[in-house]
Each structure stands twice: as structure tokens, then as C-alpha cells.
Amino acid sequence: MNTHETHSTLTQAEMPLMRHCPLVTCGQEVKRGERIATSSTPGMGDIHTPVAGKVAHVDTFRIRIDANGDEQVDPVSLDDLSGSNLLITLLELGADLPQVNTTETLIINGVDAEQGVLTRQELFISSRATLERGLKTAVALYNPQTTVLAALKGTAQTLDGANTVDISEQYPSGLDPMVALAVTGREAPENTVVIGLETLFQLGRIMETGLPIMETMITVGKEGKIVSLGTPVGQILDEAGEVIADRDRIVLGGVLRGAAAASPSHGVGRDTSAVALVNNPAPVAQDAPCVGCGECVRKCPARLDPSMITSYAEFGMYDKAAAEDVDVCFECGLCGFFCIARRPMLQYIRLAKNELALAQAQSGEEV
């Protein structure tokens, strides 16, 4: 695998929002690095524009900016910050960091869980110094008794200051709850923080530059690329020599957990691990009723009943999905993969989680 650090010219950036509240309006001029949306979810960082220019579009799901000029925000000095002040500043600068009171074990998940996604492996190769800087910052933030790097078995990956634990390549062993299980013996252990390797990269980049997060590592084909956030996925495929044909789908992420991009102008977000073109015109899921075969229940590694959860979500009964512990779902995608009716299982699960999170945020605002 090769890495290319690309900073292709962006004429337009489209920043996907993940339950963020926009801070800009159409027609507003913004500097590169300016904060354009703030997070409404604990532990999720804010969003900043990777280009200077004029805001062209704002809605619940995206902010689009037409690039124009090169004015940039000033770097922030982080040297004198520590504890909660440092955490709040890092969240404001776009790092995704769990907010917890006590941390006994800090686990860095360095495993790319899905086949075809090689982003974390590539970060080890291309950005080791940045990762080490990020780890020092994470340790200063969480002050854990033990720090563990979860690494894919056979790769011999290490990070200074962390004990390495080998993780099987068998899916879904690399997902956070399964990694926590391998390290601590429990899927959701108390006083344990699990963060992905890309979060260390984000932390390292912020500490190196004093600037907010404006780039990320993604997998395109068999290559790792550091790209600007907001880069249209169609542009990434075009630069990789891929031609989008009729009925092709652009998939963000891996085959089991990925989602289709709404259009080639869809921008890369912090949660985008891969961009791929899928040429199969057959639908991967369809609006079909559950036939009660029970296959999804047998395959669920979280020991849930995905058929019940998704049936509740399908009809908007989100409180009943919550009672079936939808929040415990790892989002591994195995229920949808094995569903003989090809129901959109993961989509229903994400819908229920999203609606429940929105309801919780709204009830918090009303208190």
C-alpha cells in the first residue's frame, strides 16, 4: 500500500454535519479553519472549513463553501492548557474525544475492522511522529493507569508508552466493543476509554499546528490518502482514475458498515474511512418484510434481537427499539449481511439511534 498526501485544489468543499448546529449562513465569507458548525453530541468535535470562501448552502445535513482566497485563522496556543480546558479546546478544534470522569484503561484501537479498509494501517506507516504526539496528549487528557494499543495480529505494530495486545483479523474482532472485550474481558468495561487511531492522528495534528482538524486519512482502492475534509468524493474517484457510470454507487466505508454517498459532491467527513465505487447495479437491501427466519439473531455478536429492533424502527417505535437495547449494537452490519429478506437492517438501526439521540438532546434542551 502507498500513501499519497494530497492537497488537491478544492473549488468547493461540502462538509457533512453529524447532528451539528450550523454557525454560518448563506453568503457569509469564511477564513480557512473557521468554525462553521458546533457539535450537539457529547464527545464529538466541531467542524471547520478547509477552504476560505463564501458559504453557498446550509441545511441540516451539510454546509457547502465555494473556495475563494486563502485567508486562514491564526493558530491556537495550547501549551498552557491542561485537564478540562485542554479537552474543551480540542473538541472545539474538531477532535472527537469521549468525555469521562475516570479512566483506568485507555485503549487505542489500531485495527481496521473491515476488509478493504486500510486507513489505520497506513497511519502507522505514514504518520508515526504525529501518532506519538497524539498519544502523549491523550495520556495527559485521560491520565490512565494502563495504556494499550490494540494491533492487528501479525503486524507487530507498537506505540511508545502503550502495551500492545494482538487482535484477530476475524470480523468483527476489530470493532471497539470486541477490542475492549479482548483487552479487559468485557465489551463495555467501566472506566475504560477506547479511541480510534485516527483520533490520535487528529490530536497530533492539532498539537503540531495549533490549527483545527481540516484533513483525514482515507482508503481509495489500495492506497491511503490524506485529503482535505469536505473534498467531494466524485473528485477523489476522478483523481484516482475511476469513471462513475450509470447505476454505480459510491460507498463511504467498508462493505459491511459503509453507506452510499448521496451524490458525487458529497464531501469527506471525519468518519469517512474509505471511498469506493461499486459497480453492482443490484440493490443491496430492499423494502421487504421480515420473514422470521431468526438468522440475524443467531449472527448478532452483541446478542441482540435485530429483527425486533429493526421492525420497531421501521414503524417509528423508537422507544421500543431502545427497550431492546439498540444502543448496545456495535453496528457490525452482520444482521443485514445475513438477512435472507435483504432488509436494510443497519439503516434501520442507525435511524433508531439517531432519532433517540435527537429526542434525548431535545429533552435536555427543554429541561
Ligand code: SF4
Ligand atoms: S449491526 Fe446487527 S448484528 Fe451487528 S451488533 Fe448490531 S444488531 Fe447485532
Ligand code: SF4
Ligand atoms: S434475518 Fe431478516 S428475515 Fe430473518 S429474522 Fe432477521 S430480519 Fe427477519
